[in-house]
Amino acid sequence: MPIRNRYAEMLDEITGWRRDFHTHPELLFEVHRTAGKVAGMLRDFGCDEVVEGIGRTGVVGVIRGRASDSGKVIGLRADMDALPIHEATDLEYASETPGMMHACGHDGHTAMLLGAAKYLAETRNFNGTAVVIFQPAEEGGAGGLEMCRDGLMERFGIQEVYGLHNAPGLPVGHFAIRPGALLASSDEFEIVVTGKGGHAAEPHKSVDTTLVAAHILISLQSIVSRNIDPLHRVVVTVGTFQTDSVASNIIANQVTMAGTVRTLDAENRAFAEQRIREIAEGTAAAMGASAEVRWERGYPVTMNTPDNTVYAADVARQVSGNVEDNVDPIMPAEDFSYMLEERPGAYIFVGNGDSAVCHHPAYNFNDDAIPFGSSWYSGMIEARMPVEE
Ligand SMILES: [Zn+2]
Numbered sequence: 001m002p003i004r005n006r007y008a009e010m011l012d013e014i015t016g017w018r019r020d021f022h023t024h025p026e027l028l029f030e031v032h033r034t035a036g037k038v039a040g041m042l043r044d045f046g047c048d049e050v051v052e053g054i055g056r057t058g059v060v061g062v063i064r065g066r067a068s069d070s071g072k073v074i075g076l077r078a079d080m081d082a083l084p085i086h087e088a089t090d091l092e093y094a095s096e097t098p099g100m101m102h103a104c105g106h107d108g109h110t111a112m113l114l115g116a117a118k119y120l121a122e123t124r125n126f127n128g129t130a131v132v133i134f135q136p137a138e139e140g141g142a143g144g145l146e147m148c149r150d151g152l153m154e155r156f157g158i159q160e161v162y163g164l165h166n167a168p169g170l171p172v173g174h175f176a177i178r179p180g181a182l183l184a185s186s187d188e189f190e191i192v193v194t195g196k197g198g199h200a201a202e203p204h205k206s207v208d209t210t211l212v213a214a215h216i217l218i219s220l221q222s223i224v225s226r227n228i229d230p231l232h233r234v235v236v237t238v239g240t241f242q243t244d245s246v247a248s249n250i251i252a253n254q255v256t257m258a259g260t261v262r263t264l265d266a267e268n269r270a271f272a273e274q275r276i277r278e279i280a281e282g283t284a285a286a287m288g289a290s291a292e293v294r295w296e297r298g299y300p301v302t303m304n305t306p307d308n309t310v311y312a313a314d315v316a317r318q319v320s321g322n323v324e325d326n327v328d329p330i331m332p333a334e335d336f337s338y339m340l341e342e343r344p345g346a347y348i349f350v351g352n353g354d355s356a357v358c359h360h361p362a363y364n365f366n367d368d369a370i371p372f373g374s375s376w377y378s379g380m381i382e383a384r385m386p387v388e389e
């Protein structure tokens with residue numbers, strides 16, 4: 001099946017929405033303009049229900065099929081938020097807000113799901129209920145979790161949930177997915193090492209905190225290389241390292257370092273935390289200092305349910321001949337993971353072509369991907385809830 005002709009007809013319209021969102025980026029939960037536009041459009045399309053304010057600024061539209069005796073309810077999700085990046089493109093529709101930019105393509109995701117919602121509300125060629133979900137604060141604010149906590153799944157009776165993300169480097173018209181872990185968990189840690197500061201010329205009267213912290217920093221790299229099963233994937237990165245010494249002739253009293261841990265399963269996630277605590281505290285103690293580890297859990301692993309991954313890949317195959325269904329997982333994180341913790345479903349990558357990478361100031365969503373993304377979204381509804389002719 002080629003891309004639906006309807007989306008070819010709608011391409012200019014959907015592209016217009018996308019570029020309007022691009023010009024007016026908003027951050028985290030403050031997506032008031034975007035959410036308002038989305039809700040207004042969903043009403044114009046004739047959605048049976050439009051609910052705003054779920055998970056603070058999330059929007060949900062309900063579209064009932066031509067028949068509903070299947071009792072099935074499927075959720076489709078897009079994210080609406082931008083990033084605190086100063087745009088460096090020459091686009092005529094570039095961001096009009098300095099320091100804010102749609103650098104992750106959420107403008108495209110929102111526009112593609114709106115296109116699918118318009119098509120589904122027009123055609124209603126399914127037996128069941130489609131729920132279109134527009135979430136705020138994907139970029140670090142856990143807006144997906146906030147919507148789940150607000151009762152998203154129960155309130156609308158959602159049984160399965162599907163989402164997508166554009167993928168720079170993957171050709172337009174190509175899809176990529178895998179069963180199980182597709183994106184990593186993301187946790188942050190801070191280690192504060194306290195020794196005994198003093199005169200740089202009299203180290204024997206001090207505990208050199210910088211030296212202790214340096215040993216910890218290097219030993220942390222033994223977690224992945226020596227403790228984790230070499231066939232598993234884990235990242236431990238220390239991003240900052242600061243001493244409280246202000247001069248070259250002072251031995252620091254305190255050193256603070258902070259980093260992130262990425263894993264693809266709950267066991268390694270817990271194990272990496274345990275090892276970081278043991279290495280920091282044990283190394284500090286062995287050298288006469290002390291270490292305090294603070295841990296902040298971020299997004300969980302994005303875990304595709306195997307059956308639903310097959311359904312998602314099948315629909316992608318109907319939309320396009322190019323579907324990689326066992327792509328390598330990647331180590332960024334995604335807060336659609338919270339929705340997949342609550343319901344079976346799948347997350348798929350849609351080619352963005354040869355663009356700058358996501359979160360780069362020269363990134364731009366590729367409008368040529370719109371018919372593929374919109375077709376996949378609505379295809380999930382028609383394929384999972386077919387009407388018996
Ligand atoms: Zn992003």
Ligand SMILES: [Zn+2]
Nearest residue numbers: 104105106165
């Ligand atoms: Zn993103």
